[in-house]
Amino acid sequence: MDRDSIFTTLSQLENNVRLHEGIYGIIKFLAVIDRYPNSSMINLSKEAGFPIPICVAIRNELAKIGWCSRESGGTEITELGTEVLSKLGKFNESFSCIDCNGSGLKLSLENYKDSLIQIRKFTDMRGPPNTVIDQSFATTETSLVRVLTMGDNYDLFHGSYALIGDSDLTCIPLALFSNSKSRVVVFDIDTRIRDIIDCANKKLKLNIEFVEHDLRKNIPEEYKNQFGCFVTDPPYTINGLNLFISRGIQLINDTQGGVGYLSFGSKPPQDQLQIQKNLSKMGCLFTHILPRFNEYVGAQKLGGVSTFYRLQILSDAEPLICTDYEGILYTGERNPTIRAYQCKNCKIMIEVGQGNNFVTIEQLKEV
Amino acid sequence: MDRDSIFTTLSQLENNVRLHEGIYGIIKFLAVIDRYPNSSMINLSKEAGFPIPICVAIRNELAKIGWCSRESGGTEITELGTEVLSKLGKFNESFSCIDCNGSGLKLSLENYKDSLIQIRKFTDMRGPPNTVIDQSFATTETSLVRVLTMGDNYDLFHGSYALIGDSDLTCIPLALFSNSKSRVVVFDIDTRIRDIIDCANKKLKLNIEFVEHDLRKNIPEEYKNQFGCFVTDPPYTINGLNLFISRGIQLINDTQGGVGYLSFGSKPPQDQLQIQKNLSKMGCLFTHILPRFNEYVGAQKLGGVSTFYRLQILSDAEPLICTDYEGILYTGERNPTIRAYQCKNCKIMIEVGQGNNFVTIEQLKEV
Structure with a gap:
């Protein structure tokens, strides 16, 4: 095949x-x-940075024209x-360290084994994630390494930390690794988190504040x-990001600036690009982009990972949203998915999704 | 000292x-x-990310109030x-690998020793940098690792590469490490670069094109x-960046997009932040930020380093500047510095700077 016919084929495929x-x-x-022979689809997805369904579609097309093949070990x-x-x-070599x-x-x-065991006691108390509000729990390791990375970036000297939603319970390692005089405040709608924080405060002698x-x-x-x-892992929509970052900017000391x-x-x-524009507009500057940093329990569609960004919040930062917000926020509101499940025992079909008795499959399973 | 008095002191210092x-x-x-005891000012500057004169100013203030001291080995x-x-x-630990x-x-x-020797033959031919047009030569190692990093990011499969200004001669490792059928075109005003490229083409059997x-x-x-x-290391002003990135966008295939x-x-x-806004506006998306990646010969004010960014150029990207540009471009035009030098032999004072016979100290030295 010559270059031209390769590009013609690629155009059709695209x-x-x-x-x-x-x-x-x-x-x-x-x-x-x-570069990664015999890889599973989840690993190909992580490396390429495309969602799994997209990767499957490309793989299938490439297999059709004989450029790759599905083997028992992977692609x-x-x-x-x-x-x-x-x-x-x-040249197709990886220099990844x-x-x-x-x-x-x-x-x-390994050096933080004890801390991990300590934190896991509380993360284990959460029960299933409430996917209606786009909850998807980060692993306990992720919550801890977030805080260690903040330390690496000299960001455990701020003295006051706001967690804008914290179903990941990042507040616990944060309180453990920052100064005991530091103020750590969690803003969340989910009162299950309050109960766990109360418990952690007692057992670990911490002073984490919870604001429902x-x-x-x-x-x-x-x-x-x-x-x-501030630290946040917003609902996975552009509106969700705009809202949570806006709340973060309101919390940050606006004369000194800070980080998010x-x-x-x-x-x-x-x-x-829209996200980058919105952040720039609000006065948030990207200083670090760490792809595949956060790992989640489940969330397989995105390979169970997300990017961790450090933002410098400039002293004249302005939120895009500075009043109450009424718009669409969660993934489920934007792309309502209704699925039908059949009970294994009684064979009754039950619809799950927005506007039904059970909004998520997790809720149905609990019954 | 309690927290409040610490912050009062810090406010005064700031x-x-x-x-x-x-x-x-x-x-x-x-x-x-x-974190880095006994460090030189250049290393403190690299780590903190502030220019050396700023670091010196902070160190002096901190020394005045007795929070740090200047020792023979460093600070x-x-x-x-x-x-x-x-x-x-x-918590003040580094997790830097x-x-x-x-x-x-x-x-x-070590694995690229031969390539380095090969490339250095040509980078050594450049003579002194022309600081009037903000030339500051990247080290030969930097030119090479830029290309290897592009390879790591799967970006040596593009087939066509534009270098927007290339006093760093990144074109040579690029031609060496991309496919021999690849097109590599250098756009530069400095015809010294053309002569070196001509020479490299002959000796290394390459096909780099030079466009004056x-x-x-x-x-x-x-x-x-x-x-x-495209690959660029623009003049060190916001205008310079806007112009060179705009030229880059014009060169990129605007239906397929590409990277910069x-x-x-x-x-x-x-x-x-202004840079981030401008890039977003033009349709360039940050995907990688690698601080302290590029090292330069000289350029001590910034610790001799700069950041390497990977930008995804979206298919509907639009340059900010799409015609001829008449405005201010180089650092010297923006902040003209006139300095007087005295000849060691004849003691005559000579003014160096914009509008004089010698615009740079490098030019004066050559006489």
Whole structure:
């Protein structure tokens, strides 16, 4: 195959899968398959940065034209695929550091085994995530390494930390690793979190404050401009991000500025650009982008990972939303999915989704 | 000292040095001194991310109040400084991976010794940098690791690469490590670069094209929309960045999109935010931020380093500047510095700067 016919084929393929990343996205995916032979779809998805269903679609198209094949161990590049790739470039090596898995940070969790056991006692108390409000629990390890990474960035000297929603319970390692005089305040609508925090405060002698707060409502005046740092893992919509970051900016001391830590899964490039625009507009500056940093229990569609961003909040930062918010917020509101489940015993069909008795499959399972 | 008096002191200190990063910037600097005992000012500057003159100013203020001291080996934190820091936080450890120096990439230059020797033959031919047009040569190692990093990111499959200004001669490793059928085109005003490229083409059997072009002028029609990737290290002003990125966008294939690699030193937060806004507006999405990646020969004011950014150029990207550009571009035009030098032999004073016979000290030295 010559270059021109390769590009013609790639164009057709791109038309079939309609990948936002275009032709180069497909070439990248082929190169990922080549670089990591016999990989599972979840690993290919993590490496390429595309959601699993998209990866499956590309893989199927590539298999159809004989550039890769499905083997028992995973996906493999074929001889033809190798030939195509070598026509495009000769260099397909990873320099990702093995020691730190490419993150640049070597967080030996071995050294923090006791802390992990301590924290896990509380994360284990949460029960199932409430997916209606886009809850998806980060692993206990993720909550801990978030805090260690904040320390690496000199961000455990702020003295006051606001957690804008905290079903991940990042507040617990934060209170453990910051100064005992530090103020740690959690704003969340889910009172299960309050109960766990009460318990952690007692058992670990901490002073984490819990404020029961629907983040659609404006931040109470007494908390505005009080914090040096916020941490948030917003609902997975652009509105959710705008709202939670806006709340964060209101909490940050607006003369001194401060920093924000944002966890957010990757979105198609146009959405990512919109997010970058919104953050710039609000006066939040990206200083660190750590892809695949956060791992979640479940959340397989995105390979169970999301990006961890450090934002510098400039002293003249302005929230996009500074009053109560009435709009669409959660994924389920934006793309309502109704699914039918059949009971194994009585064979009755039950509809699950917005507007039904059971909004999530998790709720149905509990009955 | 209690927390309140610490913060009062920090406020005064911040008033004296007028650090853009505010009080937290000063705390960070104290923590850097604490974390890296006996460090030279250049290393403190690299780690903190502030220019050397700013670091010197903060160090002097901190020394005045007895929080740090100047020792023969470098700067050290005092007992009082340690006490202050422990009141603010208890955690000041680095998790930066030793194996890859925190970059996440392990580029063992040992494995590329021959390539380095090969490339250095040509970078050595450049003579002194022309600082009037903000030239500041990246080290030969930097030019090479830029290309290897592009490879790590699956970006050596684009097939066509535009270098928007290339006094760093990144074109040579790029031509060496991409496919021999790849197109590599350098746009530069400096014809010294053409001569070196001619020489490299002959000796290394490469096909790098050189287009003598003042980037203030619009890109010639024949080159627009032809490339999959651009690489640039613009003049160190916001205008310079806007112009060179605009030229890059014009060169990128506007239906397929592509990527851009940008090298740029750190600026005060407000300027960085403006840059982020401009890039978003143009349709360039940050995907990677690698601080301290590029090293330069000289350029000590910024610790001789700059950040390497990967930008995804969206298919509907639009340049901010799409015609000829007449405005201010280079640092010297923005902040003209006139300095007087005295000849060691004849004692005559000679003025150096914009509008004089010798615009730079390098030119004067050559006589």
